[in-house]
Amino acid sequence: MGLVVQKYGGSSVADAExxxxxxxxxxxxxxxxxxxxxxxxxxGDTTDELIDLAEQVSPIPAGREFDMLLTAGERISMALLAMxxxxxxxxxxxxTGSQAGVITDSVHNKARIIDVTPGRIRTALDEGNIAIVAxxxxxxxxxxxITTLGRGGSDTTAVALAAALDAEVCEIYTDVDGVFTADPRVVKKARKIDWISFEDMLELASSGSKVLLHRCVExxxxxxxxxxxxxSFSGLRGTWVSNEPQGDxxxxxxxxxxxxxxxxxxKITVVGVPDKPGEAAAIFRTIANNEINIDMVVQNVSAxxxxxTDISFTLxxxxxxxAIDALEKTKSAIGFESLRYDDQIAKISLVGAGMKTNPGVTASFFEALSDAGVNIELISTSEIRISVVTRxxxxxxxxxxVHTAFGLDSDSDEAVVYGGTGR
Amino acid sequence: MGLVVQKYGGSSVADAExxxxxxxxxxxxxxxxxxxxxxxxxxGDTTDELIDLAEQVSPIPAGREFDMLLTAGERISMALLAMxxxxxxxxxxxxTGSQAGVITDSVHNKARIIDVTPGRIRTALDEGNIAIVAxxxxxxxxxxxITTLGRGGSDTTAVALAAALDAEVCEIYTDVDGVFTADPRVVKKARKIDWISFEDMLELASSGSKVLLHRCVExxxxxxxxxxxxxSFSGLRGTWVSNEPQGDxxxxxxxxxxxxxxxxxxKITVVGVPDKPGEAAAIFRTIANNEINIDMVVQNVSAxxxxxTDISFTLxxxxxxxAIDALEKTKSAIGFESLRYDDQIAKISLVGAGMKTNPGVTASFFEALSDAGVNIELISTSEIRISVVTRxxxxxxxxxxVHTAFGLDSDSDEAVVYGGTGR
Incomplete structure (x- = not known):
C-alpha cells in the first residue's frame, strides 16, 4: 500500500462534529x-470572517499582512484535526505550509508554488504519523x-504534495459526490462522471465547472x-481524473x-475598428497592460x-x-468608433475529446440550442470544446x-444527491 | 531617541475599534x-474560544497541536494591527514568534525562552518599519x-525582545492605570504606584498582584x-518598574x-508527623515528584x-x-496520622524594601489585623515581605x-479610575 494525499474543504470541517x-x-x-x-x-466561514475583520481596520489590506491573517484559518483547522x-x-x-516545504513566489494573495521540499512530512510519515498540512x-x-495561493489553493497544495511525495492518488473530499455532466442545480438529470481525462477536466474547469480549478488539474x-x-459525507466512489481510467x-x-x-x-464589443494590421494587437495590448485576463475573442468579417470591423471579447x-476605462483612454490612438459593454450574457460549453472524431457534434449542439429557441451571439471552439455566448x-x-440532446441525462428518476449537510 | 517595545493585551485589541x-x-x-x-x-476572547473548540474534539488536547492551535490567535491580531x-x-x-527569533525549549504549553535572535526585527526596523510581533x-x-509560553507569555515576549534589542523601555499596556498599592476592586482608596523596584514588584507578583507576572519581572x-x-485607554503616566526611579x-x-x-x-496540614530528621523531606519529596509547586511552609514546634509535630503548607x-492523593499513598511509609485540606483561606502580604530598616513593621501589621478582628493562621516572612494566612x-x-494602617490610602476622595471599557 502506498501513500495517499487527502484534501478536505472548509464545509467538511465546518464544526467540531x-x-x-x-x-x-x-x-x-x-x-x-x-x-x-x-x-x-x-x-467553514472562518476565512470570510477574517476578511471582514481586515476590512474593518483597513479598506485595502496590504498583501503581506493579509496573507499572515488568512493563514490563521488553516492553522486552527489543522491543529484541531490532528487533536x-x-x-x-x-x-x-x-x-504549516512553510513547515511542509511549500515554497512559493512572492506574489501575495495569489502566490504560485515553485517548489515543494516535504522533508518534515516524510520524516513524520516514516515515524508512523498521519501528517496534516495547512x-x-x-x-x-x-x-x-507567509504567502497564500488564492482561490482553490488548498486543492493545489494537495496535488503539489502528492506530486512531491509520489502519492498513489490525491483524494479531493468535498460536499458533492464528484464531477457531474452538468451543474446538478440546473440539470436535475445530471450524472456523476466515473472517470474523466485531465484534458476534458481542464476544459470543463475553464468553462465554468466549479468542482476543481483549472490550476489544480493542470x-x-x-x-x-x-x-x-x-x-466527505458518503463512502461512495466519486470521479477519477487521470490519464487513463482507474480501478477495476x-x-x-x-x-x-x-x-x-x-x-x-x-462581453465588450469594440465597434468600428479599421480593418488593418495592428489594430487588434493594439486593443489587446491595452487590455494586457492592465493585467486583465480575457477569455473568448471573436472578430467579424469586415464590411x-x-x-x-467589430471585435468582441469576454472577460x-x-x-x-x-477594461472599459483603459480602452476609452486609447480610443483616438487606436481609432475605433465606440465600445459596447454587456454583462447579461452566459457562456455554455460542450466538452469531450470524442468530438475530435465525431464531426456531427457541432451541428447537433447548434441544433439543440436552436430547437430550444436560444440565440447564439458568439462562438469559439477548441479541439475538444465548443463554447457559445447566449443571453x-x-x-x-x-x-x-444540450444535456438531453447528447444523451447525458441520467436514466434514474431520482434526483442526484449532492451535498450532505444541505449546504 | 531609542527603541521602545510596547505590549498590548487582549482587552486592548478586543475588536476592530x-x-x-x-x-x-x-x-x-x-x-x-x-x-x-x-x-x-x-x-479579546479568541484564546478561550480556541480552547473551547479543542475541548470539543479532544478531551485532553496534545501539547504540540494545542500550541499550533492557540498561536492562531496572535497571528490574527498582529496582522490586523499591521494593516x-x-x-x-x-x-x-x-x-510570528518564530520569525522574530523567539527560541524556546520544547515544553509545550509552558515553554521557556532560551534565546532571542531578532535579526528580522532589526532589519525591519532599519528599513523604517514598525515591527509587530506575536x-x-x-x-x-x-x-x-511551534510552542507557547503559558500564562502571561506575551509580557515575557515583550521583555525578552526589549532585552535582545537593547530597548530603552518595555511598555506594558493594559486596561488598568498601573500597579496599585492594593487591588482597587477591594480597596477604593488604593493609590497608583509611580515607581517600584524590581524586588518589590517580584514580591507583589508572587503574592497575588495580577498586573505583572513574576516571570516577566524576573x-x-x-x-x-x-x-x-x-x-492603553489613557495617556497617563503609569507605574515604572526598574532598579532606580525613572524620569523627571x-x-x-x-x-x-x-x-x-x-x-x-x-492549605494542607499533615498532622502527627514524627519529629525526627528526614520526615519533612519525605513529605516534600513526594510533592515535588508530582510536580506540584508549593508556596508557604510552616512547621510548629512539636509537643x-x-x-x-504538624506541618502545614499552601499550594x-x-x-x-x-497533592492529597500523592500524600495518602505514602501515609504508612512516612508515618503521619492524618491530612487536613482547607481551601477557604486567603493570603495577605505586605511588601516593601523599607521594612528591612523599620523594625516596627511586623508589629504594626499584626496589630492592624488584630484590631480588625482578623485571626492569623500561618505566618511567613522574607526580607522585604510579610505574609499571613487568614480565613x-x-x-x-x-x-x-492594613492598607490604612500603613498610610497607603489615597488622599483623594475620587474613586480610582481603572479600566476604560468597563471590563
Missing amino acids: GIKRVAKRIVDAKKSGHQVVVVVSAM AIKNLGHEAQSF GFQGVSQDKKD YARRYNIPIHVRS RKVEQAIISGVAHDTSEA ASTGL PKTEGRK ADDVKEAVRA | GIKRVAKRIVDAKKSGHQVVVVVSAM AIKNLGHEAQSF GFQGVSQDKKD YARRYNIPIHVRS RKVEQAIISGVAHDTSEA ASTGL PKTEGRK ADDVKEAVRA
Whole structure:
C-alpha cells in the first residue's frame, strides 16, 4: 500500500462534529495500510470572517499582512484535526505550509508554488504519523514571508504534495459526490462522471465547472497524479481524473464529458475598428497592460463598404470597469468608433475529446440550442470544446437542452444527491 | 531617541475599534522619533474560544497541536494591527514568534525562552518599519515546533525582545492605570504606584498582584530593562518598574510598596508527623515528584509529650486533589496520622524594601489585623515581605485595615479610575 494525499474543504470541517467525522475517515485510510497526508482548508466561514475583520481596520489590506491573517484559518483547522485523530488513538502532527516545504513566489494573495521540499512530512510519515498540512499557504523563496495561493489553493497544495511525495492518488473530499455532466442545480438529470481525462477536466474547469480549478488539474496533469473527487459525507466512489481510467471498472471514454456554463463573464464589443494590421494587437495590448485576463475573442468579417470591423471579447465581470476605462483612454490612438459593454450574457460549453472524431457534434449542439429557441451571439471552439455566448436569461434552458440532446441525462428518476449537510 | 517595545493585551485589541485605537498610539510613538516594536496578544476572547473548540474534539488536547492551535490567535491580531498601521500611512510588518527569533525549549504549553535572535526585527526596523510581533509564542530549538509560553507569555515576549534589542523601555499596556498599592476592586482608596523596584514588584507578583507576572519581572530585572505599566485607554503616566526611579519626577522609595492578597491557594496540614530528621523531606519529596509547586511552609514546634509535630503548607487550589492523593499513598511509609485540606483561606502580604530598616513593621501589621478582628493562621516572612494566612471571608477587611494602617490610602476622595471599557 502506498501513500495517499487527502484534501478536505472548509464545509467538511465546518464544526467540531465535522472535524471528528473527517478524523474517522482519515484513520480508516491509515488502518487500511496507507501512509496518509491530509491537506485541510479553514473551517467553514472562518476565512470570510477574517476578511471582514481586515476590512474593518483597513479598506485595502496590504498583501503581506493579509496573507499572515488568512493563514490563521488553516492553522486552527489543522491543529484541531490532528487533536481529533490523536483522540482516536493514532499519531498525527500538523504542519504549516512553510513547515511542509511549500515554497512559493512572492506574489501575495495569489502566490504560485515553485517548489515543494516535504522533508518534515516524510520524516513524520516514516515515524508512523498521519501528517496534516495547512492548505492554501506557503512561504516565499526570497523573503521567507507567509504567502497564500488564492482561490482553490488548498486543492493545489494537495496535488503539489502528492506530486512531491509520489502519492498513489490525491483524494479531493468535498460536499458533492464528484464531477457531474452538468451543474446538478440546473440539470436535475445530471450524472456523476466515473472517470474523466485531465484534458476534458481542464476544459470543463475553464468553462465554468466549479468542482476543481483549472490550476489544480493542470498541476496534476503535469506530474500525472490521479485525482479522486468524492464526498466527505458518503463512502461512495466519486470521479477519477487521470490519464487513463482507474480501478477495476473499465470505463469507456465518453464522446461528450459534460456541459458547463458560466455566468460570471461580460462581453465588450469594440465597434468600428479599421480593418488593418495592428489594430487588434493594439486593443489587446491595452487590455494586457492592465493585467486583465480575457477569455473568448471573436472578430467579424469586415464590411467591404466601410473597411471597418467589430471585435468582441469576454472577460470576468469584475474586470469590466477597468477594461472599459483603459480602452476609452486609447480610443483616438487606436481609432475605433465606440465600445459596447454587456454583462447579461452566459457562456455554455460542450466538452469531450470524442468530438475530435465525431464531426456531427457541432451541428447537433447548434441544433439543440436552436430547437430550444436560444440565440447564439458568439462562438469559439477548441479541439475538444465548443463554447457559445447566449443571453443570461436563456442559460438554464440551453444547458438542459444540450444535456438531453447528447444523451447525458441520467436514466434514474431520482434526483442526484449532492451535498450532505444541505449546504 | 531609542527603541521602545510596547505590549498590548487582549482587552486592548478586543475588536476592530480597539485595534485602530492602538494603531494610533503606536504611530504616535513612531512619530515622536522612536523605533517601535510591538508585542500583541490575541484579540479579546479568541484564546478561550480556541480552547473551547479543542475541548470539543479532544478531551485532553496534545501539547504540540494545542500550541499550533492557540498561536492562531496572535497571528490574527498582529496582522490586523499591521494593516491598521499601514492604513494610517506608516510602514509595518508582522512577525510570528518564530520569525522574530523567539527560541524556546520544547515544553509545550509552558515553554521557556532560551534565546532571542531578532535579526528580522532589526532589519525591519532599519528599513523604517514598525515591527509587530506575536506574543506568547516561539519555536523550539531542537524540533523547530511551534510552542507557547503559558500564562502571561506575551509580557515575557515583550521583555525578552526589549532585552535582545537593547530597548530603552518595555511598555506594558493594559486596561488598568498601573500597579496599585492594593487591588482597587477591594480597596477604593488604593493609590497608583509611580515607581517600584524590581524586588518589590517580584514580591507583589508572587503574592497575588495580577498586573505583572513574576516571570516577566524576573526577566526584566536580570537584563535591567525598565518596565512601564500603563493604560492603553489613557495617556497617563503609569507605574515604572526598574532598579532606580525613572524620569523627571524624583520618587522617594516608600517604606511599604503595597498590600497584595491571593485567594487562589489552599492549605494542607499533615498532622502527627514524627519529629525526627528526614520526615519533612519525605513529605516534600513526594510533592515535588508530582510536580506540584508549593508556596508557604510552616512547621510548629512539636509537643514534647508526643514527639509529634504538624506541618502545614499552601499550594494552588488546582493542585489540591493531586497533592492529597500523592500524600495518602505514602501515609504508612512516612508515618503521619492524618491530612487536613482547607481551601477557604486567603493570603495577605505586605511588601516593601523599607521594612528591612523599620523594625516596627511586623508589629504594626499584626496589630492592624488584630484590631480588625482578623485571626492569623500561618505566618511567613522574607526580607522585604510579610505574609499571613487568614480565613477567606476576612480577606477584604484585612487588606483594607492594613492598607490604612500603613498610610497607603489615597488622599483623594475620587474613586480610582481603572479600566476604560468597563471590563
